[in-house]
Amino acid sequence: MDRRDPSEQPGIPERASDVDCDAVDRDRMLAQAFEEYRAKLERMIAFRMDPSFQSRIEPADVIQESFFESSRRFSEFHSQTSVPLFVWIRQRVLQTLVDMQRAHSREKRSVFLESRIPEANDYQSTSLSLARVLIANAPTPSQVAMRVEEEEQLKFSLDAMNETDREILALRHFEHLSNSETAAVLGITPTAASNRYVRAATRLSEILNRFGAK
Numbered sequence: 001m002d003r004r005d006p007s008e009q010p011g012i013p014e015r016a017s018d019v020d021c022d023a024v025d026r027d028r029m030l031a032q033a034f035e036e037y038r039a040k041l042e043r044m045i046a047f048r049m050d051p052s053f054q055s056r057i058e059p060a061d062v063i064q065e066s067f068f069e070s071s072r073r074f075s076e077f078h079s080q081t082s083v084p085l086f087v088w089i090r091q092r093v094l095q096t097l098v099d100m101q102r103a104h105s106r107e108k109r110s111v112f113l114e115s116r117i118p119e120a121n122d123y124q125s126t127s128l129s130l131a132r133v134l135i136a137n138a139p140t141p142s143q144v145a146m147r148v149e150e151e152e153q154l155k156f157s158l159d160a161m162n163e164t165d166r167e168i169l170a171l172r173h174f175e176h177l178s179n180s181e182t183a184a185v186l187g188i189t190p191t192a193a194s195n196r197y198v199r200a201a202t203r204l205s206e207i208l209n210r211f212g213a214k
């Protein structure tokens with residue numbers, strides 16, 4: 001990472017149109033961006049990672065490999081003038097996580113594990129991640145009295161939600177992205193993201209109430 005005083009470093013470009021590839025040190029700029037986004041990327045990895053891989057895949061390794069991959073594929077970002085740098089980097093990290101989980105499942109020769117690993121753009125998998133976290137975060141068993149087998153019941157209820165609304169909940173609540181960042185990830189306007197978030201939060205509250213949450 002660049003150890004110069006942050007005030008002496010040029011700002012991180014928001015979009016490809018802000019990058020002059022002939023003048024910018026690509027890897028230095030990417031290292032600065034990864035450092036600034038690290039907390040968000042680590043939250044995303046923790047939320048999206050299959051629990052069966054948590055003892056074998058370190059978030060730091062995912063981020064490091066993603067950095068190398070981003071450097072190799074930087075020309076792709078430069079050609080996508082409307083995509084914010086954070087959104088592009090987040091997608092690289094998510095894809096790296098998926099690839100690393102698949103590699104570990106092959107090492108175990110587990111067809112079952114490999115078959116259940118979602119693709120990076122598979123919003124359907126968000127239901128399972130949400131169900132796991134909601135159950136794990138239940139304040140007391142009496143408030144959300146679910147055993148392991150009930151995870152699937154909650155996932156089924158979450159599957160019934162609109163997939164974009166479900167993803168907005170994941171991005172806002174569990175990845176802690178801002179409304180504008182959420183809109184950029186999903187390719188919708190900030191106003192639409194805000195309106196859908198209110199609707200999705202209401203729907204989630206109704207679902208949790210059916211499972212006994214207060």
